[in-house]
Structures are given as structure tokens and as C-alpha cells.
Amino acid sequence: MSASAFAIGGVLSVTERAGADAQLVADPSAAISTSRGGYRKPNIVLPSAPAASEVTVTGATFVFHDDAADLYAMPDDTTEVVVVVAPDSKVGTTGETSNGFTQVVFADKVGWVKTDSLVTGRALSMSSCATGSGVETGLQPDTVRVYRAVCALFPQITGYGGRGGGGExxxxxxxxxxxxxxxxxxxxxxxxxxxxxxxGVSQIIWQQHIWTAERSGDGWRPMESRGSDTANHKDHVHVTTFGNAGTL
Structure with missing residues (x-):
């Protein structure tokens, strides 16, 4: 059984849902102004994308940092490109997917991007991190797997806590x-x-919620307050591993 998606209060407030450009998206002026798409057939009436107000945003992800993503009107790369979304931009997600595309909201526009243009749609990498391997010192193989997967997809993360202290x-x-x-x-x-x-992950803690492999069917469970933001894991995602049970 896979882990259920983590959500806090639906992720977005009512105000955020009402204004997609204020909820999860980057400044649209940062987007590339021209499409990377290929040939567009002439004299064809292309389907139009629905308004952002017509969909419900339930989560968020990011465009992969290596390239921009075309936001298509429909889950088909021959349809209208509504806007080009810059690398690393945050986009709202609706939970809808189709034929290798994911529906997203960006800059008050809704459309479809190729799933593999999003960090959550990429294959995991086990290549050494560009920032170095110092964090890996003393880590078990599964923990190294987590570190390498995260650093490859989220280069904006610059701080990690590895071996030290007590417990895991x-x-x-x-x-x-x-x-x-x-x-x-x-x-x-x-x-x-x-x-x-x-x-090889056995436990994840984030925002005073916990997920465990042992109780994966229960999804994310709330935890009692431990006091500070650090103790409640509001300033870091804590991942515990089995040691060497992963398959990558």
C-alpha cells in the first residue's frame, strides 16, 4: 500500500482557492513568455481551458528545476499552450491526471502539464548530490537513498541533518x-x-503529523504538541529508514 498524500486543512484556505495567483503560484512575470512547444496546425479551433474558479485545488507541487513546462488547455500537447511555467515554480494540483498529464493551476490559469515536468512525476535519482556527499557520512544505505532522491529533485533545500545525537x-x-x-x-x-x-522509509514526521509504514493504511496521523516548532517538526521533514531495505 502506498502512502496517502499529506494535507493540512485541505492545504489551501478559501481565500487562496479564490485567487490562484495568490495561493501557490509564482509571479507570472517570471514565466517564460514563449512556448517551447513544436508545430501547431493552422486553421483549427482549439479547445479552451476552464477558468481557475471551476476547479478545486487540493495540493501543490513544483516544476522540475531543469526546464520550463508548457501548460496546455487539454491533456494533449497539440492543444493550446495557455502559458509557459518557469522552472521551480509552484503550481496548485487538483488530483486529476490523464494520459501522462497532470492538471494544475498557475497564475489564475488552469491546464495540463506533462507529469514528468513536475518534481512529483520524475523518476528518483540515486546519483551523488551536486552539493557533495558530506551529509552521507555514517548514514545507512536507505538514508542515503532518501538524501539523494530529495537533493536531486529539490535543489532549493540546502540544509540537512544526518548522523548525530541519539536514537535513529x-x-x-x-x-x-x-x-x-x-x-x-x-x-x-x-x-x-x-x-x-x-x-526503505519506515516513518515520516512533518507539521506535527506522522506517517509510518507499519500503519500505512491509517495515513497521516496527528501528534500531540511537543512545544517548539522544531520539536513539532514544523521547520524540517524528519525521515526514518529501515537501514537497508530499499530497492533502488
């Missing part, structure tokens, strides 16, 4: 992924949870 950290079976950004941390927590078998 002392044994090299835990990794702290440092971020206070709710959408970014949630995207990371969901990615790790969705691939828990491949990565």
Missing part, C-alpha cells in the same frame, strides 16, 4: 530535511511517502 540519527537511520515552507515540505513528505518501499 545516531544509528544513521534518520535524515532531517530542513525547510519552513509548508508547500515545499509537504511536496517532499509526499514524494518520500509515495516511494517508501523503494527508499
Amino acid at each position: 540519527h545516531a544509528a544513521g537511520r534518520a535524515l532531517d530535511i530542513m525547510t519552513k515552507n509548508l508547500e515545499l515540505g509537504t511536496a517532499i513528505a509526499n514524494l518520500v511517502g509515495q516511494h517508501w518501499r523503494e527508499l
Whole structure:
């Protein structure tokens, strides 16, 4: 059974849902102004994308950092390109997918991007991190898997907590992924949870909620307050691993 998606209060407030450009999206002026798409057939009336107000945004993800993503009117790369979304941009997600496309909201526009243009739609990488392997010192193989998967897809994360202290950290079976950004941390927590078998993940804690492989059917469960933001895991995603059970 895969991990259920993490969500807090539906992720978005009513106000955020009402204004897609204010809810999860980057400044549209940062987007590339021309399409990367190929040939468009002339003299064809292309279907139009629905208004952002016609869909419900339930989560968020990010465009992969290596390239921009065309936002198509329909889940078909021969339809109108509504806008081009810049690399690393945040987009709202509706939970709808079709034929290798994912429906998203960006800059008050709704459309479809190719799923593999999103960080949550990419294959996991086990290549060494561009920022170096110092964090890997003393970590168990599964924990290294988590570190490499996250650093490849989320280069905006610059802080990690590896081996040290007590408990799972002392044994090299835990990794702290440092971020206070709710959408970014949630995207990371969901990615790790969705691939828990491949990565050898036994537990994830984020925003005072916990997910465990042992009780994966229960999804994300709330935790009692431990006091500070750090103790409640509001400034980092905590991942515990089995040690060497992953398949990647």
C-alpha cells in the first residue's frame, strides 16, 4: 500500500482557492513568455481551458528545476499552450491526471502539464548530490537513498541533518530535511511517502503529523504538541529508514 498524500486543512484556505495567483503560484512575470512547444496546425479551433474558479485545488507541487513546462488547455500537447511555467515554480494540483498529464493551476490559469515536468512525476535519482556527499557520512544505505532522491529533485533545500545525537540519527537511520515552507515540505513528505518501499522509509514526521509504514493504511496521523516548532517538526521533514531495505 502506498502512502496517502499529506494535507493540512485541505492545504489551501478559501481565500487562496479564490485567487490562484495568490495561493501557490509564482509571479507570472517570471514565466517564460514563449512556448517551447513544436508545430501547431493552422486553421483549427482549439479547445479552451476552464477558468481557475471551476476547479478545486487540493495540493501543490513544483516544476522540475531543469526546464520550463508548457501548460496546455487539454491533456494533449497539440492543444493550446495557455502559458509557459518557469522552472521551480509552484503550481496548485487538483488530483486529476490523464494520459501522462497532470492538471494544475498557475497564475489564475488552469491546464495540463506533462507529469514528468513536475518534481512529483520524475523518476528518483540515486546519483551523488551536486552539493557533495558530506551529509552521507555514517548514514545507512536507505538514508542515503532518501538524501539523494530529495537533493536531486529539490535543489532549493540546502540544509540537512544526518548522523548525530541519539536514537535513529545516531544509528544513521534518520535524515532531517530542513525547510519552513509548508508547500515545499509537504511536496517532499509526499514524494518520500509515495516511494517508501523503494527508499526503505519506515516513518515520516512533518507539521506535527506522522506517517509510518507499519500503519500505512491509517495515513497521516496527528501528534500531540511537543512545544517548539522544531520539536513539532514544523521547520524540517524528519525521515526514518529501515537501514537497508530499499530497492533502488
